[in-house]
Amino acid sequence: MDARWTSFALWGLGLLWSGLFGAFAAASWQEGExxxxxxxxxxxxxxxLLLGAGGLLPPIVRAGLLGLAGLSGAVFAALFFLPIGKVALGNDVPSRRFDERMVMFARARLQPGTPNYEAYYRQHPEHKAGDDSTRARPGLLSPRARFANPFLFAAAAASFEVTEALHQIVDGPPAPRRETLSSEAMTAYLKSLARYYGALDVGVTELRPYHVYSHIGRGPGEWGAPITLAHTYALAFTVEMDFAVMGAAPHAPVVAESARQYTEAARVAVQVAAALRNLGYAARAHIDANYRVIAPLVARDAGLGEFGRMSILMTPRQGARVRVGVVTTDAPLIPDKRDLRFAAAVVDFCNICMKCAETCPTRSISFNPRQEVDGALRWRINPDTCFRYWNVVGTDCGRCMSVCPFSHPDTAFHNAVRWGISRSGFFRRVALWMDDLFYGRRPPTKAPPAWMQVDAEE
Ligand code: SF4
Ligand code: SF4
Incomplete structure (x- = not known):
C-alpha cells in the first residue's frame, strides 16, 4: 500500500473510533450515566493515538498497525459466528394451572382472624410465619417505611386509586350486534387500536389453560372460587417504565412510576376490551390486582419477550422495564409466535450475567441455573424475601430491573448491542464485559429527575 494511504487509513480509523465513542459519551450524558x-x-x-500514529510513525509501522487492526476485525467476525453459548431451552410450559391465592400479593391481603386467613394457612402452614413477619413491617406506601416520601407516595397512591376504580369496568356484556372482519384484519385493527390508546408492543396468543389462574386470590369475586374463562385468544401489550425514574431504584420515585404504568396498562386494557364488547365480542381486561390470567406468561406466549433470571418478562427493546396488560376475548385473532432465538439468547446471557442477583439487596434472586417449576424450566426469585423488603422500604424496589443490561433505553447504540446479543454467544460475552466497564458491576442508584427530588419539610 502507498505510504500516504497508510496515514489516511489510520486517520480514518482514528476519526471513526473517536467519533463513535464521542457520540456514545454524549448519549450517555443524556441518559445520566x-x-x-x-x-x-x-x-x-x-x-x-491512531491520528498521531498516522502522522508520526514510519510507514512500515503504520502498515503493521493496519494489518493488526484488519486481523482483529477478522478474528472478531469469525468468533461472532462460532456456536458459543448455545443453550437448550427445554420445556418451559407449566404443566398445571396456578392458584392465585398462593401469589404473594394475595397472601399479603389476608387479615388475621378472618375465615380466609384461617383457611389459607391451614392449607399452607409453611407460609404463615413468613407472611406474618411481612405483615408486621410498615408496608407498601407506609409513612413509617424506610424510603417514605409523602409526595411521591401520594402520587403512587393516586395511580393505584385510579386503577382500582377501573376494576368496575374490566368486563361487561357484549353489544347484541356483532361486527365481523377476517381474523387477519381484526388482529391488525386491534393491535393498532392498542397502540393508538398507548401500548408499546402488542402480541396475540391462543388462550391456554395454564395461562388462567385456577382460583381467585385477589380482586372482585369470591376468594377461592374456581376460575373459568371461556375466551379463546388473548391480546397482550407492554407499556414502558421511564428509564430515568427507574434509575432511582429502590427509592420512592420507583413506586410512583410503577403505579403510573399499572394505571396506564389498565387504562389501555379496559379501553380495548370495551371496544371489543362494543363490536359484539366477549372481552375482559386483566389489570393490576384484578387478573384472571398470569399476564407475563400470556405476554411471553404472545411473542412480547422471555423470562430471565429476575423471573419477569424481558422484552427485546426495553428489557424488564415494562408493565404488561392483557385482554382476553372470543374475537377471532391470529396468534403471534415466540422468538426462540431471543429466548435462547436471554437464557445464555442470564447464565453468565447475574448482575441482578449480585445487586438485589435481599439476595432474593438465584445464582443457580434454571430449575423445573410446575414442569417448566425457569428461574424463580424468592417472592417472600423480595416482598418483605418492599414492606420495609415502602416501595416496590425495582433495583434488579434498573441494573439489568437489557433495560437500557431504546436507542440506536443500545439496540445495536441488543442485535448482537440476540445473534451471537461470543458477542453476549463481549457485551457483558462492556456493560461492566461502562456501567459497573453494581451500578449505583441514580438521582431521579429534579422535580421528583422533593421531600416533606421538617
Ligand atoms: S441482570 Fe443479567 S442475569 Fe439478571 S435478568 Fe438481567 S440479563 Fe439476566
Ligand atoms: S425487586 Fe428488589 S428485592 Fe425484589 S428481587 Fe428485585 S432487587 Fe431483589
Missing amino acids: RRAVRVALALAAGGG
Whole structure:
C-alpha cells in the first residue's frame, strides 16, 4: 500500500473510533450515566493515538498497525459466528394451572382472624410465619417505611386509586350486534387500536389453560372460587417504565412510576376490551390486582419477550422495564409466535450475567441455573424475601430491573448491542464485559429527575 494511504487509513480509523465513542459519551450524558461518559471519553481520546500514529510513525509501522487492526476485525467476525453459548431451552410450559391465592400479593391481603386467613394457612402452614413477619413491617406506601416520601407516595397512591376504580369496568356484556372482519384484519385493527390508546408492543396468543389462574386470590369475586374463562385468544401489550425514574431504584420515585404504568396498562386494557364488547365480542381486561390470567406468561406466549433470571418478562427493546396488560376475548385473532432465538439468547446471557442477583439487596434472586417449576424450566426469585423488603422500604424496589443490561433505553447504540446479543454467544460475552466497564458491576442508584427530588419539610 502507498505510504500516504497508510496515514489516511489510520486517520480514518482514528476519526471513526473517536467519533463513535464521542457520540456514545454524549448519549450517555443524556441518559445520566456518568461513569459511561468518563469511560467513553477516555476511549474516544484513544482514537487520538491512531491520528498521531498516522502522522508520526514510519510507514512500515503504520502498515503493521493496519494489518493488526484488519486481523482483529477478522478474528472478531469469525468468533461472532462460532456456536458459543448455545443453550437448550427445554420445556418451559407449566404443566398445571396456578392458584392465585398462593401469589404473594394475595397472601399479603389476608387479615388475621378472618375465615380466609384461617383457611389459607391451614392449607399452607409453611407460609404463615413468613407472611406474618411481612405483615408486621410498615408496608407498601407506609409513612413509617424506610424510603417514605409523602409526595411521591401520594402520587403512587393516586395511580393505584385510579386503577382500582377501573376494576368496575374490566368486563361487561357484549353489544347484541356483532361486527365481523377476517381474523387477519381484526388482529391488525386491534393491535393498532392498542397502540393508538398507548401500548408499546402488542402480541396475540391462543388462550391456554395454564395461562388462567385456577382460583381467585385477589380482586372482585369470591376468594377461592374456581376460575373459568371461556375466551379463546388473548391480546397482550407492554407499556414502558421511564428509564430515568427507574434509575432511582429502590427509592420512592420507583413506586410512583410503577403505579403510573399499572394505571396506564389498565387504562389501555379496559379501553380495548370495551371496544371489543362494543363490536359484539366477549372481552375482559386483566389489570393490576384484578387478573384472571398470569399476564407475563400470556405476554411471553404472545411473542412480547422471555423470562430471565429476575423471573419477569424481558422484552427485546426495553428489557424488564415494562408493565404488561392483557385482554382476553372470543374475537377471532391470529396468534403471534415466540422468538426462540431471543429466548435462547436471554437464557445464555442470564447464565453468565447475574448482575441482578449480585445487586438485589435481599439476595432474593438465584445464582443457580434454571430449575423445573410446575414442569417448566425457569428461574424463580424468592417472592417472600423480595416482598418483605418492599414492606420495609415502602416501595416496590425495582433495583434488579434498573441494573439489568437489557433495560437500557431504546436507542440506536443500545439496540445495536441488543442485535448482537440476540445473534451471537461470543458477542453476549463481549457485551457483558462492556456493560461492566461502562456501567459497573453494581451500578449505583441514580438521582431521579429534579422535580421528583422533593421531600416533606421538617
Ligand atoms: S441482570 Fe443479567 S442475569 Fe439478571 S435478568 Fe438481567 S440479563 Fe439476566
Ligand atoms: S425487586 Fe428488589 S428485592 Fe425484589 S428481587 Fe428485585 S432487587 Fe431483589
